[in-house]
Amino acid sequence: MQxxxxxxxxxxQPGSPFQSTALEDVSLTIRxxxxxxxxxxxxxxxxxxxxxxxxxLQPTSGRVLxxxxxxxxxxxxxxxxxxxxxxxxxxxxxxxFEETVARDVAFGPRNLGLPADEIDGRVREALKKVGLxxxxxxxxxxxxxxxxxxxxxxxxxxxxxxxxxLVLDEPAAGLDPQSREDMLQLIxxxxxxxxxxxxxxxSMDDVARFAxxxxxxxxxxxxxxxxxxxxxxxxxxxxxxxxxxxSVCRLGxxxxxxxxxxxxxxxxxxxxxxxxxxxxxxxxxxxxx
Amino acid sequence: MADAIIQVxxxxxxxxxxxxxxxxxxxxxVPRGEFHxxxxxxxxxxxxxxxxxxxxxxxxxxKVTVCGMDTQGEKDTWEIRRRAGMVFQNPDNQLVAxxxxxxxxxxxxxxxxxxxxxxxxIEKALRDVGMEAFAxxxxxxxxxxxxxxxxxxxxxxxxxxxIIxxxxxxxxxxRGRREVMDAVQRLNREQGITVLWITHFMEEAVAADxxxxxxxxxxxxxxxxxxxxxxxxRLAAYRLDVPPMARIAQALRQKGMPIADxxxxxxxxxxxxxxxxx
Numbered sequence: 001m002q003x004x005x006x007x008x009x010x011x012x013q014p015g016s017p018f019q020s021t022a023l024e025d026v027s028l029t030i031r032x033x034x035x036x037x038x039x040x041x042x043x044x045x046x047x048x049x050x051x052x053x054x055x056x057l058q059p060t061s062g063r064v065l066x067x068x069x070x071x072x073x074x075x076x077x078x079x080x081x082x083x084x085x086x087x088x089x090x091x092x093x094x095x096x097f098e099e100t101v102a103r104d105v106a107f108g109p110r111n112l113g114l115p116a117d118e119i120d121g122r123v124r125e126a127l128k129k130v131g132l133x134x135x136x137x138x139x140x141x142x143x144x145x146x147x148x149x150x151x152x153x154x155x156x157x158x159x160x161x162x163x164x165x166l167v168l169d170e171p172a173a174g175l176d177p178q179s180r181e182d183m184l185q186l187i188x189x190x191x192x193x194x195x196x197x198x199x200x201x202x203s204m205d206d207v208a209r210f211a212x213x214x215x216x217x218x219x220x221x222x223x224x225x226x227x228x229x230x231x232x233x234x235x236x237x238x239x240x241x242x243x244x245x246x247s248v249c250r251l252g253x254x255x256x257x258x259x260x261x262x263x264x265x266x267x268x269x270x271x272x273x274x275x276x277x278x279x280x281x282x283x284x285x286x287x288x289x
Numbered sequence: 290m291a292d293a294i295i296q297v298x299x300x301x302x303x304x305x306x307x308x309x310x311x312x313x314x315x316x317x318x319v320p321r322g323e324f325h326x327x328x329x330x331x332x333x334x335x336x337x338x339x340x341x342x343x344x345x346x347x348x349x350x351x352k353v354t355v356c357g358m359d360t361q362g363e364k365d366t367w368e369i370r371r372r373a374g375m376v377f378q379n380p381d382n383q384l385v386a387x388x389x390x391x392x393x394x395x396x397x398x399x400x401x402x403x404x405x406x407x408x409x410x411i412e413k414a415l416r417d418v419g420m421e422a423f424a425x426x427x428x429x430x431x432x433x434x435x436x437x438x439x440x441x442x443x444x445x446x447x448x449x450x451x452i453i454x455x456x457x458x459x460x461x462x463x464r465g466r467r468e469v470m471d472a473v474q475r476l477n478r479e480q481g482i483t484v485l486w487i488t489h490f491m492e493e494a495v496a497a498d499x500x501x502x503x504x505x506x507x508x509x510x511x512x513x514x515x516x517x518x519x520x521x522x523r524l525a526a527y528r529l530d531v532p533p534m535a536r537i538a539q540a541l542r543q544k545g546m547p548i549a550d551x552x553x554x555x556x557x558x559x560x561x562x563x564x565x566x567x
Binding site for chain 2: 041042043146147148173174175176177178179202205242243244247248250251254255258259260262269270272273276277279280282283
């Protein structure tokens with residue numbers, strides 16, 4: 001399944017004094033199986049873009065295509081997109097409301113009108129995928145769980161719809177370091193199992209570690225697009241947009257300014273360790289002729 | 290200690306509904322003008338400690354004094370909260386008024402500041418956090434970082450000696466976090482406001498005078514950031530983040546590259562690598 005945004009513009013409250021354009025002429029294809037990171041400031045249009053991917057928002061102009069078909073065209077069953085693309089909002093645990101974990105996860109499949117045993121099976125499968133396997137957890141109130149666990153319940157509710165693509169809006173925000181890492185590993189695992197991932201993130205270190213492709217947004221437009229290596233080669237440009245860059249990139253920039261020839265293709269920690277060891281072993285000073 | 294703003298002396302506390310002790314035998318002294326950070330994962334007891342200092346909770350054992358006042362003495366509770374104000378995590382739960390300057394005025398009305406004195410105090414407080422241009426704005430039109438700075442102004446207007454920040458950047462984006470961090474560091478440096486900064490982001494603790502690590506209700510490490518963050522293995526055992534440069538330094542040492550101890554920041558590492566490779 002492939003989603004394409006074709007020259008999408010989105011204007012909130014058009015014609016009113018509050019009119020604001022959140023997306024401007026955005027074209028983007030999300031390829032099956034990729035791990036795409038959406039980067040940009042708050043207000044750059046990332047969340048608006050995310051809500052176009054599953055048809056929750058409709059473009060003011062332009063089209064959203066699912067496998068070549070316009071999802072907003074008359075006669076297109078939008079439920080198909082909603083089922084194929086699971087959208088996980090920011091702080092999704094704020095939307096839990098049922099009395100038990102199992103009922104919360106079952107909410108989506110129940111709305112699909114599935115038979116009871118099919119629903120049970122999906123709930124068990126989804127809870128297992130997010131690593132909530134402790135005995136009796138299904139019958140607990142979601143509000144007795146830790147913040148990290150509540151977020152897993154919310155994600156299980158999306159997974160129970162068996163989507164092909166997951167769109168996650170800052171899935172690690174507000175979690176403590178260990179829960180953050182667990183959450184990122186969970187997403188990496190879902191990706192490894194075949195899900196297409198679109199992740200909005202403020203953490204460039206996370207993007208460097210997990211994404212196969214990244215899109216940088218500014219003022220509602222896509223300003224950069226490429227593999228993490230291609231994006232982080234332009235660390236100075238990201239910094240000029242006021243965005244963070246991975247700390248390893250900042251190290252590379254400082255070293256090059258000091259005349260140490262650290263390659264600009266280095267953006268992950270393990271690459272940095274190797275590059276610095278190589279430099280040290282060579283023992284050859286560079287660039288201060 | 291005469292000039293200890295916050296003194297926590299062998300304090301324990303447990304919640305009634307929960308048999309487990311939330312804070313166990315914690316001692317901590319924050320001298321006037323210093324910036325101390327408390328690091329810990331969720332459930333480590335760091336927020337409980339904040340509430341003990343603020344007099345929201347009273348110790349089951351031990352003693353908490355703020356500016357020399359024992360939190361057990363009910364008559365001092367409001368004076369303690371005025372002199373050691375608190376800023377919380379969620380920017381949307383802290384602002385109550387419909388206009389920024391009214392929000393800053395809210396606390397002043399509560400402590401009975403004469404109305405003719407209010408405008409000057411409000412103006413100064415907003416200026417101190419760089420929000421003076423927003424005095425007439427509605428809080429809901431502000432960004433998260435701006436809202437938190439208004440919350441800080443509300444505390445500042447009370448002319449406190451200290452401010453306790455309980456994960457005040459946890460819900461902000463990187464730009465908002467930087468805005469709040471910069472404002473707080475400036476208040477500490479330029480006005481000598483004592484700061485107790487509770488967080489699980491280790492990078493926010495790097496600039497503190499002292500760092501205390503909480504785990505399982507106890508303070509398990511205390512020292513300068515350099516001392517605390519050099520011990521990457523212990524931090525990882527407490528489920529805390531290690532600064533990326535400390536992690537890289539450790540990996541390089543294991544491979545025989547003689548990186549000096551105490552490398553925490555990108556510029557520490559750049560200097561060290563330049564020294565070894567040139």
